[in-house]
Amino acid sequence: MAAGAVALTACTRPEAPSQGEPVILNIGATGEPVGLDPSTVNGAGTPFVLLYNVYETLVRIDGEGAIRPLLARDYSVSDDNKVYTFNLDGLAKFASNTPVDAEAVVTSFDRILKGDGITDQVTSKMAPVDSVKALDSDTVEVTLKQPSNQWLFDMAGPAGIIYDPAGLDTLDTKPAGSGPFAFAEWETGQFVKLVRNDHYWGTGTRVDEVFFRYYADPNAMNTAMLSGQLDIISNLTVPQALDQFGDPDKYTVIEGTTDGEVVLGFNHDNPQLADLKVRQAINYGIDRQALVDSVWGGKGMLIGSMVAPTDPWFEDLSKTYTFDQEKARALLKEAGFESGLTLRLRVPTLPYAPPAARFIAAQLKEIGVTVQVEELEFARWLSEVYTAGDYDMTIVAHVEPRDIGNFANPDYYWHYDNPAFADLIKKADEGSAQEQVTLMKEAAKMLADDAAADWLFLLPNLVITTKEVSGLEQNATSLSFDLTSVATNR
Template identity: 55%
Template sequence: MVSSTTTATARRRGWRWAALFVTVALLSGCMAQQPTNSPPQAAHTLVVGATLEPPTMNPSASAAASIPQVLLYNVYETLVKMDAAGDLRPWLAQEWDVSANGLVYTFRLNPAAHFASGKPVNAQAVVTSFNRIKTDPTIVSSLVDQMAVVKSTEAVDDQTVKVTLNQPSNLWLYDISSTAGIIYDPAGLAALDTTPAGSGPFVLQSVNKGQSVVLAANTSYWGTPPRLDSVTFRFLDANAMNAAMLAGDIDVISNLQAPDAVDQFSDTSRFTVIDGTTTGEVVMALNNARPVFQDVRVRKAISMAIDKRSLLDTVWNGKGTLIGSMAVPTDPWYEDLTSINAYNQAEAKKLLAEAKATNLSLKLRVPTLPYATKSAQFVESALRQIGVKVTVDELAFETWLDDVHNGGNYDMSIVAHVEARDLRRFTDPDYYFHYDNPTFNKQFQAADEAAADDLVPLMRKAVRTLAQDAAAVWLFDLPNLVITKNTVTGVPQNAAALSFDLTTIANR
């Protein structure tokens, strides 16, 4: 629930941004009146190296983070937007109000906003986009979960939307700053897999399967025009990406996948190294549906067998932050819980003996991502030392999504959960963790529904319960290691959202 002070701040912030949009529009109008006989400007392009290719252009059809990395805030927009500091600011909505009981959100849309098709971003488009998540069976389950709290979405008038919740939720506004809150052009819903229907500063130009996705500037964009004419996301493995950057073939490494290679980019006359934080908890998931993991002593033993500091130093060159539960340093309720189930091989062996779980044989199935495969090798060695045999199975990411994430066919797995404030995943027993703890669920719900002043202490209680119950093994928080040519500016230090946000970036 949002306090009256928070609501007032949101309103003031919304009006300030509204004023900024008006100012920008006026300036844009003045610039448009200048003579056009100046020589043509050189095209401003950007080539971004990325690790994972989007499996589809439809953000509502897949949980793959590679989709919003390319499309969120660039091609698609939301009512509110999360900035690099993790704060919400107005976007398609100029302002919003929250009722005193925290149940009713009233959004006032920017009247200038329109889709790339030219159709207006109006209240009915918001209603259609939100209702679609609740009624379309093809929508990915994580978005359905985030919107389950919504009771109704109504168009008050063409520029005003009223959303009523079933119960107060502190996290819902953050949820709709990401893929759950994308506002789609209703006329383009049938072809989303291949043809985005957004209102953003870029449009999809081409998809070159296995190689790249190219975005072009939306020449009729309703807001501040992008400073880039085109952007190419090239999909490369870690070594190829580093080589391409050194050769000058790409302009940005969106997240360095080999931190031990960072010294290659120490020449400040050529490169800029950005070292920040992300919301990417690298989690070693334990399939709690497996009988062996229904004993908390086994889960604790697995965690205690792993020296996480050594793992971070070995796997990720010491970059990143050790975490002890499903929270990262940019979360307001974060606290250091790494002492819970900390490295202790002797205690791990003792717990396994007490649980009569000796001679375990487990399959660790991971996607072929550098942090995951390197971590898996370290884990296999660590668990072998307490008598647990681990077979590592490396899978292409799409196969991992189908077989592990969606199919639950695994004992243990390792992947970075990059959505902001994604603690909710542990309340869903059907999610691939298959974790079901009524105590945690009640604590989470109490925190989500609490008055704003009570959110942090209550959420800390829930986060601590996850750690004490060893619901998973938390390895570390991924750093935001970005390498750019020194001609590139405007890349934020932290990655607080799923988007590789191009709206602030320029390349001179």
């Protein structure tokens, strides 16, 4: 990003509230939130519902992965790329009808910087920050310890949410934001309800109520859509069923990309998986295209490293390890496992993970690896695998944008410790825009060559709507299921 002033186009002004019968949208979803405060709970379920819809940030990510204005109408960056000055839109208000002012920004950022009860996923994004100051009621100055290309991008996600200071004590039960919707109700296991925020400061939504309805069985969600109970399927998790929605007079199919790298993750604290030859053998031993065809209906891009195609440093690394069982067996023999080895594969009960685990177990058996598959409810997976590190291998889609830097943190649940990789990530973050792209490409290739994981495929963005619904993005480039432009003509 060039130093100096960066002008951004501000949001347009509010529309009149809807009249007559309320406009209600029913949205089918799978990954239910595990809590309502995006700063204190892990998992993508919470920002999926609340980010940009209920909570807003200074800047946001658009459907092409670019930074756009939100609460900040513009910002400037000092010549040394360390001081950011944000000018807030003076019309911005919280749902409580109180102003979104500089003190609210300082309070929200300081809360993350202090870290009390805040997840590592969020506090790590604020690590570059040295200080946050209110210069006046509409101007905030953030000073970084060192230049960081990633920091502003991260501020478009959960770490950058600006909370209503008056609601901080009850965020677990009552989200307090400035978005076009306000939180209304959460019935665990059933739905999260949002309602139109009549105090919204920007372009008002044309929808009065939204229900995110949760389905443990993706086929039941498809049936609900076909029977008219849903207006949107937010993430088609049975791509084999796509033909059911092939009638263009009834349905619109939106197909794009996501940031969701489906990763066969290795616990590098396991001595067997700390061996490069073992990791390479596993990569050679899995036919990823056949897995995509079997598990995800042939929908899903092969990537080869922790980079999505909407990232500026994307390169096709999917052929780093091609399917070669003979080579896999030879590598296991060189590693001293000619007689085989046994590994535990603990996966969450998300739609893609158990079928992928069974496919992988069958393929790795052919090269001499016995895979013991265990399926866990997602909350238990978060506790035992993600937090406690009790696993050998796991499968999960990492949907956070530009999250390759997680591999630079040896305390992250993979426990991947490669100082050379971490150094590349650091230099890329602190360098110029061109240096960032060049160094991030090097980092992605290093990760692939080192078989730090097995990148199975990139989740496609498969959204189904009725013909009456419009305004959804083609690509999912953030953690949000963004409803800010959604409309229906019924």
